[in-house]
Amino acid sequence: MVNLFGPPNEFEQVLRVDKFDMHDGSYITNDIAVITMATPAKLNKNVKVAVLAEKDSNYVRENCTISGWGRTNVEVFNQTNSLQKAMTSIVSTEECMQRWTRLNTVLSEGTVLCVLDET
Known part of the structure; x- marks a missing residue:
């Protein structure tokens, strides 16, 4: 687990961020850093090459490993400072929108990956 505000990790590598498009906090679509x-x-057990999906790939109901600092519960608004990792399955944007409508969250097709934990 990587904590944004914790001590350095043994697998840290020096890098420079050329571009980072921040959002204003109300829309979290397409955040990206070069x-x-x-x-x-x-490359080692903690640093690997990311393989990106082809455009128009469909992975609905496929199992996947996800990681990030995003929300992990619809009832809890705060995001975590520690990088999270989980095994889960992907759901369609339509199903995702149905589950998140009570939070008045706007989800646009193609801008989110929605997953479901059935436990």
Whole structure:
């Protein structure tokens, strides 16, 4: 687990952020950072190459591993400072919108990945 405000980790590598598009907090769509490493990344158990999906790929009902600092519960608004990781399955944007409507959250097709924990 990586804590944004915790002590350094043994697998940290030096990097420079060239561009980071911040949102104003009301819309969290398409946050992205272009990260340039000071030296080539040293691949290990904690650092791996990310394989991006092809455009128009459909992974609904597929199992996946997710990670991030986002919300983990519709009842709790605050996000965590620690990087979270979970195994889960992907649901359609339509199903996601039905589940999140009570929070008045706007979800746009193609801008979110929605997952479901059936436990």
